[in-house]
Amino acid sequence: MKKTPLNQIHRDMNARMVPFGDWDMPLHYGSQLDEHQKVRSDAGMFDVSHMLAVDIRGEGARNFLLNLVANNVTKLVQPGKALYTCMLNEQGGIIDDLIIYFLTESWFRMVVNAGTADKDVAWIRTKRDELMPGLEIIPQFNLAMIAVQGPNARAKLWQVIIGSQAATENLKLFQSTVFDKYFIARTGYTGEDGFEIILPADNAEDFWNKLHAVGVTPAGLGARDTLRLEAGMNLYGQDMDETTNPFESGLTWTIDLKDPRDFIGKKALLEMPIRQQLFGLLLEDRGMLRNHQEVFTRYNENGDKNQITSGGFSPTLNRSIALARLPSKITIGDEVQVLVRDKKLRASVSKYPFVRNGKSLI
DSSP: OOOOTTTHHHTTTEEEEEEEEEEEEEESSSSHHHHHHHHSOOOOEEEEEEEEEEESSSSSHHHHHHHHBBBBBGOOTTBEEEEEEEEEESSSEEEEEEEEEEETEEEEEEEEEEGHHHHHHHEEEEHHHOOOOOEEEEEEEEEEEEEEEETTTTHHHHHHHHHHHHHHHHTTTEEEEETTTEEEEESSSSSOEEEEEEEEEEGGGHHHHHHHHHOOEOOHHHHHHHHHHTOOOOOTTTTTTTOOOOGGGGGGOOOOSSOHHHHHHHHHHHHHOOEEEEEEEEEEEESSSOOBEEEEOOOOTTTOOOOOEEEEEEETTTEEEEEEEETTTTTTTTTEEETTTTEEEEEEEEEEEEEEEEOOOO
């Protein structure tokens, strides 16, 4: 199993370690529920060093990315600005969802998912060789990444990185800056405010310990999953993959079909019928919504399988919620049935996100 630079610290904190893809990662440090609530009410930190920063360097980097990804990097004008996007195959399937940071015209940074990192780098290099052989594609294996999230996350980070408040307090969402050895981005995967910090791997343990000393709660994969589900954020491999497209994965907003530029997968998207979309579900009966459960609706067109892609218990709402791929004709408020242990339970179709900044949006 691959290990992040913080692996020993997780073990010293008595984390329950589990396989996550090829990585040895903390599931929780005693109470997943407590970790979830600390992020919603105060501040929590996540080791996300299994994700990979990949630098695209050289003349023409922007033009390369204009072709490589579905969102439009022309939007990246201010240094430090970030853009969420999908990288598609020729059929419009989602190779990965990722964030791109604009640093200079000859330097962009991508952060890709852990489970797809090797595949992503190989794909990017193949397309580089076809389109712009002079570019450098540089995976940054010597970096760590820690997310600090919650309503008090920024104030506590400023206690640890002395002098960083002036450089970061005016950062808007999806903006980043470099301060000392830290690459600090106002991004996250929890529906709360906070930062994701990229730093040298050798400094990760000291940084983690200092955050813990000022009261930032360590949180594992379990809380990260319930937080992101409440926030209506997709998980690669569950809510989307190469067999699904952005239209049916709730990611239409991440593609730019109006701009005349061409990008990989655009032709397929323009010709694609939109039969299914991602919706939220709220369970009305007693039980639990889980991944892959079948959903029955009043529509059943073209033999499409309607199913939950991500489901579980929402600690904030104190009820079971889910994301589900359903017929596009479904309307918010419709009642559907979910097959749970051979029994059909009632659920209502909802908008998502379900929770944002600690508050219910239902």
